[in-house]
Amino acid sequence: LIFGVWCLVVVAVAHMVPVPRPATGEFFNGLLGLATWGFWFFAGAVCATPDVPTEADFFGEVPTVLTVSRLAQPLQDTPGAVTVLDREWIRRSGARTLAELLRLVPGYLVSGYNGANPVAAYHAPVDELGTRNLVLIDGRSVYSSTYLGGTLHGMYVLSLEEIERIEVLRGSNSAAFGANALFGVINVITRHPQDTMGGTVSLTAGEYGIRDVYVRHGWGDAQASHRLSVAQRHDHGYRFVNDDTRLNTVKWRSDWRLSAEHDLMLAAGYADSRTGDGVPADFDNPERDVQRRSAYLLARWVFQPSIDESWQGTFSWSEERATDRFIYQRPGLQGVVIDFGNQERRLHAEIQHQFRAGQHWRWVWGVGLNEDSALSPPLFFRDSRLAQRDWRLFVNAEWALAPDWVLNAGLFTGRHSHTGSYATPRFMINHHITPDHTVRFGLASAQRAPTLFEQFADVRYFRPDGSFLTRTFVSSGQVRPERLVSREISYLGRFPALNLVWDARLYDERFDREIDSFSLGGLQRDFINGQGFRTQGLEYQLRWQPMAGTHLLWNHNLNRFRWDDPAKVGQRTPPRQFWTLGWMQELPHDWSLALWAYGRDEMAWRRANSALDADYRIDLRIARALRWGTTRAEWSLTVQSLNGDRQEFLSSRPSTFPRRAFTPCMWSSEVPRLSRRRWLAWPLAGGLLLGGPAVGWGQPARVRVWAAERTGATGEVLEHLGRLWDGGQPWEVSTDSPTPLPAGEVRLHLTLGVRPLAELAVQVQRQPTAWSVPVLAALLPEAAYVAVGRSLPVGSSAIWLDQPPERFLALIQRVMPRRRRVGVLLGPASAPLEPALDRAAAERQLVLVKARVQEEAANLFPLLRNVLSESEVLLALPDPMIYNAATLQNILIATYRQRIPMVSYAESHVRAGATFSLHTTPLQVARQVAAAVQGWWAQGQLPAPARAASGAVAVNDQVARSLGLDVPDVEALQRALAGEIR
Template identity: 30%
Template sequence: MSFGSPSPRSSLVLALIFSPALLADDLFLDNDPLPQVLTATRLKQSPAAVPGSMTVIDSELINASGARDISELLRLVPGMMVGNINGNQAAVNYHGTNASEARRMQVLIDGRSVYRAGLATVDWSDIPVAMEDIERIEVFRGPNTVSYGANALMAVVNIITRNPADSHGTRLKVTRGQRGINDFYASQGTGWDGGDLRLSLSGQQDDGFDSDRNGADYRDSRRLDRFNLAVSQTLNESQSIDWQLNAKDGTNQRPYTYRPVFSGITAAGNNSDVVAKDYAGSLRWNLDINPDHSLYIQGSAQHWDRQQTWRACDAEVSFSPQLTDLWQLNPNYAERLARNMERYTGSGAPAGTPAEQALGNQVLEQWKNGARQTLCGDIDQSARESRYDLELQDTLSLSDSLRLVSGMNYRYDRADSETYFNGTLDDTTWRTFGQLEWRASEHWLLQGGAMFEDTQLTGSSLTPRVAVNYLINPRHGLRAVYSEAIRSPDMFENNVNWSYQVTNLRPSAYGQTSARYFVKTRGPGDLDKEHMRSRELGYNGFFAELGLAVDVKLFYDEITGMISEPLRNNQYIASNANNSRFTGTETQLDWHVSSVDRLRLTYAYVDAKASNPLDQQQTARNSGSAGWLRNWGQGWNSALFYYGDDALNGYRFERIDTRIAKHIGLGKANLELAGVLQQRLDNQPTTFVDNNYDERRVLYFSAELAF
């Protein structure tokens, strides 16, 4: 696949869609059951009736891709920008904006959000669900605050796990390969009268990238283990309960990145690895009042624990009370002085206000009198976050042509970190939502919805969406959508209270073995919400005779009041002063050519304009994927995938993945042997300059036994 102007591709797709032969053979044949999706509006809908663009990554694609991570699967979604911060931290965003954090995308596991509101991030490699337990991933490509609240600003990723009733039996799988790949999976499923259970244990391990920009070893490996228990129980003909328990324990390496502020100081060289532990539990009660009316109540609790301690060295003057006061008075002045102590020692503090110069001269005097000696101490950068969530949803068919989904949600978030918040910070969120679907006629479908949200830290908001779908028939529809969405600033962005308490100082600093570093960062506390306005025109069609599904989207999105500043403890000045605009087109085509061949193509052209360059450089103007799945018979099948984008953070990415598998029957058991080869076609770092491999290919093998 090569990248260029989108016009020829769009013309080709539209010509295919409206080909007279296809229309004549298929368009008005409606006997086959329609596929349905749930994530768009919380109502089950055919893809042609959805008020927006949807991508579904089904179990066949998940298995055929050979992907070991959810973030890698999202390369199959048009417009999704997938990169890496390092080997154990993926960077995923829809259409772009700051790639180091998934601030503007909601990520769910069976409807439970795994977005960390405290530190404004999604830990993709730490999500406590095994790839083998995923049934499908539904991605709503566009703003969906209407259905899922703040943070669903640009897209929603809903990871749907397999029903325990479909998981009976035993599965054992091991994966080994280059780059230290060492994975395992084991599950046991069973059932009883009215109930089903699946228990799975899994683990992942690899070495990450090989070298940084200087050719030095890049410490970014990972090791993690997961526990998942899912139970479904029917209480009677109208009631059932579903509950899950999830846990994850692992270690993510972090390279030592601290550089002393003061000249002449040697870095400690200790690494700052992260011990990551996640726990989650959810309980859902389902009630079918009658065939036209149902509701559920779901409660969940989650806890994220990130333990990170390391040892750093700097000059004793780093803990000077006068330098701390100077930083609070003027961070720019304090940093200029700190980085040029030798230069100013003879001439005095640089020009500034009388207060700045007075403090600066006191710091210089300390420097001359011995405060330049090297001190080393322990830094604890740990953070703990908890969330409790309760939701009620009611789904009602008012008539054959009118459906309503409505509900309420309460969420409590708590973040605890001595480094980031100087203690504990919490937030509560109340939501009410509603979505109405009206079939005005055989062809016209009108949809409207809104979400009212009120948070303790940022106040209230109301976001609407309206859509008109013209259904040529139930499998082919044109759509026009207007929606608004908001994103509330997270605790870290708005209320950060960031400073380092350094302990076990050797030697002591000003007679103390524990002291606070002079740099202290405070959030503004008054940030407003980001606001998005989105317009979309699209077509979705399913040609049953050909097994061909097509979706085309034209979009124009504007985000105002953006908070774009990097989250760093060095003159972090957050504001709502930024804006972005995204225009372009997306296409996806999924074609079951025959009973043994499947072709899948995606392409996105995104033209991004942003007031902050950081938000623009994380967007690839052209990106896409191509896949060919084939069943060769005799137990053999293969898959070939191409992924590419022309420039993400300035670096091109092109890769071909090949998977070959053999199924072997062993009585009542089944054995699958598979090999995956990933070959990079470019010779550039992955997203950031320090992300480099010694070889451009990797090979790994798996063996799975099911009985």
């Protein structure tokens, strides 16, 4: 945390010390230099990765993002600061729209001139229509280039229930995606149809006309899966403005696995919205309804001939028709038709190639074509369709200079049919101080092309008799693209011992050639390039899980903003600071609580006379999860603006966000995801996976289950236990910190995961006499139990996630019988397995090539190279010093380049590129726990601590074929391993 204190001191000094305006740039340059030295000076003070593995090492996904460079990269390698919002954060936010969700992202201001047009602007309120944000939904841009342009309508029609995760790049990214990616890229990845098999219904009702309905059905198999959804959203928006909204959508998505190398995704959707707009008693902007109908088609084909090469082709078509017209009622001009109606179309075609060149280089390049066209006689005074085309070529490269240095470089170049050629480069270098702590230094440029309206506007009005009246907008077509140059220093730190993630970005952004309108005299206006502005500051985010079931979030943005044009001082002024504070808490009996607070200093969205005072808002969400057989359900109550009505926007009249409450209810009978890879599990997993935790209501809970959460692998184990114990064993689940209970109420404590066991062990040390009931620890590695489980009560035991070493070697012999030399890296957590590994290797006449890793960053990769040079297969054993999010990608690259298969302990490693895995599934954990509890109840004692009694094998077909291995048949492998692995 020393780095955070340092940055806060630097920025605080910047805001407190008076600096002459001409010297601002030089002063901030000094701050950048000072902060840079601070990074290096305090580099040695950061925390290192703990040596004890947790269940996350077995079940956690390898974190990667695609938004920044088009290459799948872990967060510490991305050329920019990225915030990821997953389904759990989305659900607990209480948000109804995508714009509301962005309050959880540092640097984003969320508002809207009315409730029907919510918008999220990054850093500066110069983008109330979203024209300078790029929003992608499954790779399809929802940018509108007609009339005022923007992304707010494309964002608004998205159903949050379909989102898997949102990746938000905080900063410009034209180097990867071209024009319009000035102030951030919002990349929405929807759920795969295989994750939504079955049915889901969600109903929401609340104050101010909130009536939402969402219905989804998924079907298919592992080769082809499909999803169809329909939704309706309705509300009355803000107070004092006409902004009622009714939105209806239909969406369909299908994914096909055509072969082991070919995948195809098709998607289509239709949206019909009717929204209120205008102001009462305003001749120029009267109250009226605006109707929009939109549709889209998306096709994406992926060909992956090997693990380090892929081709992707994308085609999308989208069209929107807007109807917005009224009759002018100003005295003397009655009967004049005011019409903003338009029909726009967007076509996009692209092909990209990703490959690895050598051991340290990864490349992605591609070509594409965008065509935006519009038909609108009222806006362009022509009956023909206007079009603008953008031919584009892009290339991004990642160069691993050293194990702790990564260089990212990118260039996007193209030719616009009206503004000419352009190029937007980016350069970023990442330094891994330790595997958990990364510093980035970068420079990037970006641009935004003029919209069709800014290029070709020709708005004319006629009297009712057809005679010409006047022109308002007359575009000369001379505007050039807007431009942004940004410099940044950012930091990403993980503190596993504290369950803390810290993400900070120090930025200096200079924006120029702003496209704005100016008066030509009378009512006529044209578009020109003005000057711009400069914004400098620090934004950071802290995500902390201080205890089981508790999540805390703190976003803070410190901002200095200055217009280049003195005449604009006071206009569109961002707050000097704004923040978000969140608290999510799991409660007993499947209840949960989320409390959110959002605050900002004074600001102005448009002019100085429409400035908003400093304000804050509090949201509350309370939810209860329910289960009936195979059906999951959740009831929740959300209160937005709990502290009263808030002023959101000031124009001709105030737009006030009201305090409102609504109640969503969701029912789901979705089935588990079908594996997209070949896998084997034994014994055969069958039966229903869902059940209720409350059985035997008339008697005390004999088993108290302490769990860190009810989601992920822990949630799956709880669901399986619910079925296995249904109607039999009385048990109760708690996500609180373990506390002693009377022996008459609880006969056995069951902990799931490392954290509940560690907290329980601390309690036992403090009050040994209060803990007489034995403890069964499960869903944790052996090394973690040895480290924290020594002080447990007499009779306690454990069921470990680890597979026995001899089982790994049996698998290697079965799938690769000719490979006799097995490489192994041994760290602090895996070293105790060495004797058992030696015995198993001797029995099977295998040769172990071993190396001991003493320091995580200093000698890991030299030792890995030595081991691989003498091995025919690499065996990965659970050890976070060796295999973690920061090192795994480079280890996989090294093994693949030397054509060495890797056998791992985690299925997620196979998805990331390992050849095989031998792992333990949540169902197998639940079965072994149920058997142990049954034996304890019958015999009065728990079995001795043991490794996993059964396991599962996963195979990455593409990697195996690329390495020349015969991909084993699932059934044949099951029969061969049944006797040895059981």
